[in-house]
Amino acid sequence: MSKSYRPRRSVLYVPASNAKALAKAASLTADAIIFDLEDAVAPVAKEDAREALRSYFLEHPTSKSERVIRINSLLSEWGPEDLLAARACKPDAILLPKVERPQDITGVTEMLEETDASERIRLWAMIETPRGILNADEIAELGLRSAARLDCFVIGTNDIAKETCTRLTKGRVFLTSWLMQILLCAKAGKLDVIDGVYNDFADLDGFATECAEAAKMGFDGKTLIHPSQIEMANAAFLPDEQAIAEAQSVVKAFSTFENTGKGAIALGGRMVERLHLEAAQKLLAKIETIGRD
Template structure:
């Protein structure tokens, strides 16, 4: 199943309870915004936050940024009302917290189907518990089923750290096996995958290093806690000029009449296959989409 590309280099959390933060969203250049009804909202502010979110979407029916609403878990006291509020807002996606089994996804997908929710409302999954990491492959398989609506994993490194006792040290050495396990699972299910937050927004060098690490690992973007992290994330996850130039050379070479039926050609002293052409076409389509946003 082919899914349209959406840039997700920078994915900013915005508390639905924070009126000033909501007002600033339209001026930001984040690729995606997660309107948070879960961790960032105090228990006594849940109902007020839902109303603020409804008002925001009514006042801003369209957006250049992809819009996602993170709800509380359906097993808790707030999740049901959160889901109804999120559905009414008609965001691009609903982010489910602490996903640990495929049913955590399919159960919500069934509710959306039964209530005639738009097919354009997709589901994202927080992978942020030991059980979620262990079951990431099984969960990601739902990405191959259109009825499951699943499009993206978001890594919750803070929760994983809390539940395992592993330390979020510079370089994240204890987390690398888990991060790669989540990423591999996502790719097997044709999902995008967003790296966890960097907690110290006053440390731009540390944030830059962690973005570089995430790019090298293969993540599509980074989840953010502060607007100051948007531009560095966009820059870090933007394909570099050398890669863009190489992609154009590959596409041009295969477009020549003599090469159109070949599976392998020589280009710049190396052998280039059709799989490289597909990757080059995907990269150029990505650049074109980013340029339109």
């Protein structure tokens, strides 16, 4: 299944209960915004947060940023009402917390189908528990089925650290193997995968370092907790000038008359195959899409 590219370099959490943050959301340059009804909203504020979201989406029917609503677990007392409110808002996607098995996705898909929800409403999955990591491959397979609506994994590093009693240190040495496991499963399912948050938003140097590492690991973007992190994330997950130039040279070389039918060619002293051409075309398509936005 072929999916059109959508930049998700910067994915900002905005508490739905925070009126000031909601008012500012429409003006931000984040690729995506997650309007949070779950962890960022106190139990006593859940109902008011839903109403605030309904009003916000009515007042802002369109947005340059992709808009996602994170609901509470359907097993919680707030989850079912959250899902109904999210469906009514018609966001680009609904983010499901603590996904641990494929049924957590397909169950919501069935509910959306039963209520004739628009096919444009996609599903994102939080992978943030030991069981979710262990079952990430089975969950990600749903990305290969259009009817499942699944588009993206979001990693909850804080919850993973909490559930495993693992310390979140600089470089995340104790989490890296799990991060790569989740990423590998996501890519096998043709899903985007968004890295976890960097908690110290005042530490811009540390944030920049973690963004650069995440980009090299293969993540499509990073979840953010403060608007000050947006521009740095956008830059970190954008291919650099050298990568763009190399991609352009590969595409140009294969487009010549003598190379159009070849599976591999020599370019700049190295062997370049058609898999490199496909990667180059994908990179340039991303740049074009980001440029249009």
